[in-house]
Amino acid sequence: MEMTISYKGGKKFVAPCRSHNIVIDQPLDNDGKDEGPxxxxxxxxxxxxxxxxxxxxxxxxxxxxxxxxxxxxxxxxxxxxxxxxxxxxxxxxxxxxxxxxxxxxxxxxxxxxxxxxxxxxxxxxxxxx
Structure with a gap:
């Protein structure tokens, strides 16, 4: 199994899982945009x-x-x-x-x-x- 997690700017990453894209980010108080967990x-x-x-x-x-x-x-x-x-x-x-x-x-x-x-x-x- 393999997964490539891509950097999308700021503190945001995206992890593709089958037909899903999981957005990973940081909260606003940690310089993120809080677009994901x-x-x-x-x-x-x-x-x-x-x-x-x-x-x-x-x-x-x-x-x-x-x-x-x-x-x-x-x-x-x-x-x-x-x-x-x-x-x-x-x-x-x-x-x-x-x-x-x-x-x-x-x-x-x-x-x-x-x-x-x-x-x-x-x-x-x-x-x-």
Whole structure:
């Protein structure tokens, strides 16, 4: 898989994903035009939505209602080095899942993005012309 993220001036970048163009920018108070989410916001949205997709699949198979389901993600920054230092995810379902709670949490913890965070990929950064 491959994606080329293009610089579009100011602090704006565009990431093409299949038939979509994701605009990434900085807020006004960080010299951006606020035309899209910041990279950390995209990261958090990626984690939350990935968990949501996995939980949704489990719920559909188990006959658990999902209308009104929401994934609330809170995060805090850390320093030395700058990074997201803490993430808390709250999965809100429209009904009590009873004995299935442990299984649902296990499913959520095995989404692709969660696994990637916990099993750090090798990242190689190169500079080219």
């Amino acid at each position: 910041t990279p950390p916001e995209l990261f958090i949205a990626s984690l939350g939505s990935c968990i949501g997709v996995y939980v949704l699949a489990y719920c559909k198979n188990a006959g658990i209602k999902t209308e009104g389901m929401a994934i609330n993600v809170k995060w805090e920054k850390a320093k030395n080095p700058d990074r997201i230092g803490e993430i808390k995810v709250d999965i809100k379902l429209p009904e009590d899942v009873g004995k299935r709670k442990a299984a649902l949490l296990k499913v959520a913890e095995h989404c692709l993005i969660h696994n990637t965070i916990h099993h750090q990929p090798k990242i190689e950064i190169n500079l080219s012309k």
